[in-house]
Amino acid sequence: MALVLAFLLxxxxxxxxxxxxxxxxxxxxxxxxxxxxxxxxxxAEPVMWLAVADARLRSGDAALAVAxxxxxxxxxxxxxxxxxxxxxxxxxxxxxxxxxxxxxxxxRAEAVLQVxxxxxxxEAELWRLLGLALYAQGRNAAAVTAFxxxxxxxxxxxxxxxxxxxxxxxGKAVEARLAKYVxxxxxxxxxxxxxxxxxxxxxxxxKAWVSDNKFWPAAFALHxxxxxxxxxxLLERVVALNPxxxxxxxxxxxxxxxxxxxxxALAARKRHHxxxxxxx
Amino acid sequence: MTAWLLxxxxxxxxxxxxxxxxxxxxxxxxxxxxxxxxxxxxxLTAKHRYGDGTSKYILSxxxxxxxxxxxxxxxxxxxxxxxxxxxxxxxxxxxxFSDVSPTSGLTPRPWGQGVCAGxxxxxxxxxxxxxxxxxxxxxxxxxxxFRDITPAAGLPVEGKRFSTGCAFVDYDRxxxxxxxxxxxxxxxxxxxxxxxxxxxxxxxxxxxxxGPRGFPTDRPILLHNDGxxxxxxxxxxxxxxxxxxxxxxxxxxxxxxxxxxxxxxxACDSTPGILLRNNRDGTLTDVAVEAGAAYGADGEELGSMGxxxxxxxxDGRLDLVKTNFIDETPSLYRNLGDWFFVDATQESGLGRDxxxxxxxxxxxxxxxxxxxxxxxxxxxxxxxxxxxxxQAKSLYWNGGGAFSTLRTGAATASRGLAVADLDxxxxxxxxVANMNAAPSVFKVDGKRGGSLGVRLEGTRGNxxxxxxxxxxxxxxxxxxxxxxxxxSYGSQHDFTLLFGLGAAKEAERVEVRWPNGEIEVMGKLxxxxxxxxxxxxxxxxxxxxx
Numbered sequence: 001m002a003l004v005l006a007f008l009l010x011x012x013x014x015x016x017x018x019x020x021x022x023x024x025x026x027x028x029x030x031x032x033x034x035x036x037x038x039x040x041x042x043x044a045e046p047v048m049w050l051a052v053a054d055a056r057l058r059s060g061d062a063a064l065a066v067a068x069x070x071x072x073x074x075x076x077x078x079x080x081x082x083x084x085x086x087x088x089x090x091x092x093x094x095x096x097x098x099x100x101x102x103x104x105x106x107x108r109a110e111a112v113l114q115v116x117x118x119x120x121x122x123e124a125e126l127w128r129l130l131g132l133a134l135y136a137q138g139r140n141a142a143a144v145t146a147f148x149x150x151x152x153x154x155x156x157x158x159x160x161x162x163x164x165x166x167x168x169x170x171g172k173a174v175e176a177r178l179a180k181y182v183x184x185x186x187x188x189x190x191x192x193x194x195x196x197x198x199x200x201x202x203x204x205x206x207k208a209w210v211s212d213n214k215f216w217p218a219a220f221a222l223h224x225x226x227x228x229x230x231x232x233x234l235l236e237r238v239v240a241l242n243p244x245x246x247x248x249x250x251x252x253x254x255x256x257x258x259x260x261x262x263x264x265a266l267a268a269r270k271r272h273h274x275x276x277x278x279x280x
Numbered sequence: 281m282t283a284w285l286l287x288x289x290x291x292x293x294x295x296x297x298x299x300x301x302x303x304x305x306x307x308x309x310x311x312x313x314x315x316x317x318x319x320x321x322x323x324l325t326a327k328h329r330y331g332d333g334t335s336k337y338i339l340s341x342x343x344x345x346x347x348x349x350x351x352x353x354x355x356x357x358x359x360x361x362x363x364x365x366x367x368x369x370x371x372x373x374x375x376x377f378s379d380v381s382p383t384s385g386l387t388p389r390p391w392g393q394g395v396c397a398g399x400x401x402x403x404x405x406x407x408x409x410x411x412x413x414x415x416x417x418x419x420x421x422x423x424x425x426f427r428d429i430t431p432a433a434g435l436p437v438e439g440k441r442f443s444t445g446c447a448f449v450d451y452d453r454x455x456x457x458x459x460x461x462x463x464x465x466x467x468x469x470x471x472x473x474x475x476x477x478x479x480x481x482x483x484x485x486x487x488x489x490x491g492p493r494g495f496p497t498d499r500p501i502l503l504h505n506d507g508x509x510x511x512x513x514x515x516x517x518x519x520x521x522x523x524x525x526x527x528x529x530x531x532x533x534x535x536x537x538x539x540x541x542x543x544x545x546x547a548c549d550s551t552p553g554i555l556l557r558n559n560r561d562g563t564l565t566d567v568a569v570e571a572g573a574a575y576g577a578d579g580e581e582l583g584s585m586g587x588x589x590x591x592x593x594x595d596g597r598l599d600l601v602k603t604n605f606i607d608e609t610p611s612l613y614r615n616l617g618d619w620f621f622v623d624a625t626q627e628s629g630l631g632r633d634x635x636x637x638x639x640x641x642x643x644x645x646x647x648x649x650x651x652x653x654x655x656x657x658x659x660x661x662x663x664x665x666x667x668x669x670x671q672a673k674s675l676y677w678n679g680g681g682a683f684s685t686l687r688t689g690a691a692t693a694s695r696g697l698a699v700a701d702l703d704x705x706x707x708x709x710x711x712v713a714n715m716n717a718a719p720s721v722f723k724v725d726g727k728r729g730g731s732l733g734v735r736l737e738g739t740r741g742n743x744x745x746x747x748x749x750x751x752x753x754x755x756x757x758x759x760x761x762x763x764x765x766x767x768s769y770g771s772q773h774d775f776t777l778l779f780g781l782g783a784a785k786e787a788e789r790v791e792v793r794w795p796n797g798e799i800e801v802m803g804k805l806x807x808x809x810x811x812x813x814x815x816x817x818x819x820x821x822x823x824x825x826x
Contacts, residue, residue, distance in 0.1 A: 250579025
């Protein structure tokens, strides 16, 4: 009996190694086949379930991946390895979701990320990615809900607010969060910019005051929203503060050109080119 | 996700990065009449071959152009495709096309790229240049048979130059067509890195061919025609101000400042575009940066492939339209005169679709309302994307103030595109070269007005009349176009120009400015026919539309 068991476990180890090698090589299908064999042979090994969870996720089966993860946790509830595995798995789900978004497979991304936020409801990044997946499908209300969930989990993380940009104005709940954020972070250009969008108050954009590119976000927004006079004023202040900031020169050139100020546009175009030209 | 995030990245470096979902569309929405792109079977059955269907080398990406020329002077436009293995020539029989490649005199050669046409020896037969990775080939048309005269013309017969777009152009107004050829990257197949080898060999996590970034750049070549059958490379002394930091692709020639001297634009991938202003002294200077036609709307380097010169707003000045990579949109540089362009992509409506990798671009008037519309051939560069590799065509209907957009037609991995009235009915068809597939011919169906066609023959200048400008006035409004070689992406549109007349029965005035600057006014011309005009002799023939 002991001999048979050893044989079975040896076989599982071989499958595990084969599966991990396939995972490293990026071959999710081959990895999954090997690791499913491994877990059949050693179903009481939590590590096997962690590995198979990874393979299932990479081959696009998020729900079964989570089931494998849960199985690992059940087998070793107090194991630090399993805890670390769960944390890594949450990140991995985010990576898979982002990868699917990059490949413009928004529905598949959403499927993975819905499972992800259900399994890891306290991971703000997963909610943010879910918001992106929903936004990319034009489901704006659901996207706002997801972004708000992300923001509530990590209210001081500025980048989480960025996803809201094209969804604003989105209502009082969002406005309250943005107001709270800028109150706590008065130097946040993004915060003021978003609050300005939410309230429809361009004046708030001029409160943006960070980094060497003071005024840039506000000026750029004004440029895009066809408020040339105010945009020129702010952009001229941007380049006065940071004479090497190329994008501001090009935006200025565009605005000068549309205002018929050809000499100024010409100078701004040349300065932009001087700053950006490089050997490809 | 938005321009804020793209251009404001500096603010958020190290903060986890911005989101990377699809960029939303921008620009005005214009309601357009209904148009339908209908593919017509015309016997173009040869499946083009280009690369092995993988993205191992950048050489597998660029694909082929198409020229629409009347090589046998029977009055019907024929089709010449460059190809990865051997060029394909189709003769227009009037009802369909017949593959006459084996008897054409065109020789098989690998890695064909673009094609352009012009009667460089003024014998009345249209000659062609085919560009290659290797050495480009010049074919003289000898009464309908092509003969490779590359060595006799003094051009290199071997090499490793990655030549792409080209155009015949009489830049010095000596009555002889010269040649401009763009070059892409300095590439050596024997030493090229493998997919994934460097940071320039991945895309969104995929291991793909390397480049163009990471490869050395190359410069365009200008070849002067001495009138005795020889072409001489005069690039060093004639092309001024080119930095050498360009990956050149599509070429278009046009008189952008209306001075009667031909200028040149070269669309460049991942580097600033080149706008060569003709100095009227036998030299040309790159003024793209100062003119505002080098970069995208936010100052970014675009992945530009194809290019067209077109007067979109009827002000008599030729504007520039470019096709670009995915996550960018096509570009429109509006020509304000005196070598000053302004990026009008967003307000024109061309900035609404960033989901295509654009290549060939054609100008035609879908509804013959007198305003030029646009069609673009699309297709991704990585075959590994499978379904996403193939993309539908983009149609842009000119509503006067702005364009409306329509993505339509079967999804293909397309490259070259050229337009011509293939069947003599007064409406242009669209010919598209597809990667590793047979080419396509489309008609744009929908309600339309009347049209007239103009076919020019030079006598004192070049016989193809390349560089001649035609201005047609209808209902007090003018349309301006030019006979040109090259254009689009490595392609050649037909030399015949078509003008939409809407409901008008005639054009009030048709004016031709010949390449040497002389102006001939043809007066009123009725709609519904192709007019043949000869330099110094006015209208010499009229053929009613079928």
